[in-house]
Amino acid sequence: MPTLYECVHRGERHFGLDSPGATTLHLYPLGDLDLQATLLAADGDVPALTEALTRGREATPVPASDVRLRPPLLPDSVGDALVGGFMATHHAKVDAAENTMPNWFFKGLGDVLKVPGETLRVPSGAVALTEEAEVVLVYLTDPSGTPRYVGHTFGNDLTDIGRFKRNNGHLSYAKLCDAGISPWLFLDAPPRHVTGHVTIERDGGPVWQGAFTTGTKAILYDVPAMISGLFAYEALLAPGRVHYVYLGADRSSFHSGFSMEGGDRIEMRFGTHDVLLTNTVAAH
Numbered sequence: 001m002p003t004l005y006e007c008v009h010r011g012e013r014h015f016g017l018d019s020p021g022a023t024t025l026h027l028y029p030l031g032d033l034d035l036q037a038t039l040l041a042a043d044g045d046v047p048a049l050t051e052a053l054t055r056g057r058e059a060t061p062v063p064a065s066d067v068r069l070r071p072p073l074l075p076d077s078v079g080d081a082l083v084g085g086f087m088a089t090h091h092a093k094v095d096a097a098e099n100t101m102p103n104w105f106f107k108g109l110g111d112v113l114k115v116p117g118e119t120l121r122v123p124s125g126a127v128a129l130t131e132e133a134e135v136v137l138v139y140l141t142d143p144s145g146t147p148r149y150v151g152h153t154f155g156n157d158l159t160d161i162g163r164f165k166r167n168n169g170h171l172s173y174a175k176l177c178d179a180g181i182s183p184w185l186f187l188d189a190p191p192r193h194v195t196g197h198v199t200i201e202r203d204g205g206p207v208w209q210g211a212f213t214t215g216t217k218a219i220l221y222d223v224p225a226m227i228s229g230l231f232a233y234e235a236l237l238a239p240g241r242v243h244y245v246y247l248g249a250d251r252s253s254f255h256s257g258f259s260m261e262g263g264d265r266i267e268m269r270f271g272t273h274d275v276l277l278t279n280t281v282a283a284h
Contacts, residue, residue, distance in 0.1 A: 002050060003184040004151070006030070006074070007067040014067070016059070017050065019278050020184045021274045025067060026059035035073060036140050036240070039051050040149045046187050071113040071219070072138060072153055072185035073242050081110030082236065083179055085134070085157060086226060087171065088105025088263040092250050101229045102221055102248070105175045107157070113181045113244065113262045116278045122262070124240040124283040129164025129177070129260040130197055132249035133212045133268050136181060137227070139243040147231045147243060151187045154194070154270045157181030157246045158279055161254050164242055180268065180279045190247075200253060201265040208258040212250040219247060 002017045008028065010261065014027035015035065033053070060159035075081050083163045088094050114120055122129060126205040136155040157179055164174040194215040200208040216223050227245065231237065260281060268277040 001186060001188045002046065003186050004024075004035075005183045006070045006175075008063060008070065008104075009067045014054070014273070016055070018180070020276075024061050026061050027067070028054060028057045030057050036242075039073075040148060041107040042144050043148075049187070050171065069115050069180050069183035071115055072112060072174070073102070073140070073150070074110050075240075075242055078110035079171065080208060080240055081113070081242045081244065082114055083107040083244045083246075084110065084160055086248050089212070089221055089248030090227075090250055091218060091220050098273050101226050104230055105171055107175050107179055107246070109174055110242075112138050112178045114178050114179060114279055115183050116276065118279060119282045119283050120156070120266075120279045121282055122158065122160065122177045123162070125257065126283065127166060128164070128254060129158065129281065130159055130161045130252045130254035131200070131260070131266050131268065132157040132159055132252055133196055133198060133214060133270070134246045135190060135194060135214055135216075136249065137245040139231075139245065140187060141237055141239055141241040141243070142225060143239045145234070145237040145239055147237060149187040152190050152277050153182045153185050154180065154273065154277070155244075155246055156266060156268050156279065156282070159248060166267070170233050177244070178268070180277045182270075182275045182277060184275060186273070190223060191215045191273070194270055196268065196270040196272070198253065198269075199267040200258070200260060201267065202261065202263070203263075207264075208251060208253045208256070212252070214247070214250055218250065223247065229278065
């Protein structure tokens with residue numbers, strides 16, 4: 001299954017269809033191409049999408065190290081992107097569904113999304129930080145106000161879990177940290193089974209390591225029902241808005257008693273999909 005990504009090379013915007021981990025990327029000039037409209041028109045037909053994206057364009061191979069990757073489909077106006085997600089969705093965290101759908105939270109607008117190599121900002125008064133490895137579903141809201149699924153990627157929902165544990169009414173504050181996100185948009189259905197590994201480094205060496213399992217199979221709730229329940233609220237459905245929906249995480253370093261600090265480097269590897277996220281935490 002191809003992936004779609006956007007990047008900047010020599011000051012110009014490009015897109016490509018290479019797989020994560022490629023050392024050489026084959027870039028197509030973005031020019032006046034409307035990626036959102038092209039995705040909506042393809043309506044999930046990946047061969048048709050690929051043909052529409054590449055028709056009349058010639059790819060230029062460049063070293064991956066020479067490009068600056070962007071969050072997938074990130075609008076130029078940060079206010080046209082809404083980042084949010086669900087908490088306590090995984091079997092590992094809840095034994096039985098207490099509600100028909102889990103709590104949803106608002107994490108920020110488009111500027112909270114950080115690709116690998118960028119810094120994750122957290123409030124200076126954070127109580128106890130933790131990483132959260134998650135599947136991220138991406139939706140485009142079409143001109144009629146209907147959110148349309150266009151693919152998925154992977155992310156790190158960095159959270160001040162200490163603030164939430166101290167007062168569970170403060171979930172909204174706890175989530176106002178930047179979010180790591182992979183630039184690779186996978187163009188197929190949400191994955192059922194994802195496994196990976198997290199390493200947290202401090203002063204150049206590892207201080208915590210752990211594995212995680214996620215994907216729709218690991219989630220207690222019915223994911224389509226979660227999404228339809230969320231998008232039942234018209235306040236979210238401005239035409240042209242891009243939604244990044246974090247689906248929740250397995251247990252993390254906090255659950256093993258680890259306390260993260262500013263300056264720590266998080267390496268999050270989604271091994272089943274060859275995706276690597278690396279970000280450093282900084283208080284502001």
